[in-house]
Amino acid sequence: MIHQIQEGFSFKTFVNLSKYAGLTTSALADILELSPSTLIRRKIADKFKRNESDCLYRLSQILDASIELFNGDEESSKHWTNTPHVALGDHAPNQMIMTSAETDAVLDFIMRLEHGVFS
Numbered sequence: 001m002i003h004q005i006q007e008g009f010s011f012k013t014f015v016n017l018s019k020y021a022g023l024t025t026s027a028l029a030d031i032l033e034l035s036p037s038t039l040i041r042r043k044i045a046d047k048f049k050r051n052e053s054d055c056l057y058r059l060s061q062i063l064d065a066s067i068e069l070f071n072g073d074e075e076s077s078k079h080w081t082n083t084p085h086v087a088l089g090d091h092a093p094n095q096m097i098m099t100s101a102e103t104d105a106v107l108d109f110i111m112r113l114e115h116g117v118f119s
Contacts, residue, residue, distance in 0.1 A: 004053070005050060006053075008047040008048045008050060008052075009052075009053040009056055010048075011043045017060060020063055031059075031094065032055055032097075056097075058100070062093050066093065068114075088106060093106045
């Protein structure tokens with residue numbers, strides 16, 4: 001996985017991850033702060049930059065942890081990750097992928113929910 005992130009994820013990976021997250025490709029591009037023209041360039045090149053790929057990897061971590069939280073229920077997981085939560089500063093988990101600190105906060109929140117620790 002490290003090599004794939006360093007080399008840059010393909011556009012197909014981006015599209016598949018957007019579907020997995022229950023997002024349109026333009027919504028995911030907005031989360032990544034990619035303009036429409038940049039998204040088109042990534043599609044033509046079939047490669048994302050390292051930092052963008054890292055953010056996509058973080059999103060996959062959040063989605064996997066969320067699906068586990070909901071015992072494999074992908075629809076509940078999609079709803080949960082697309083919904084803002086007070087414990088996350090009124091941000092949706094899928095929006096918290098730009099930094100490792102944000103992603104760690106989401107994963108910590110999921111862990112607390114799994115173990116019944118709400119404070």
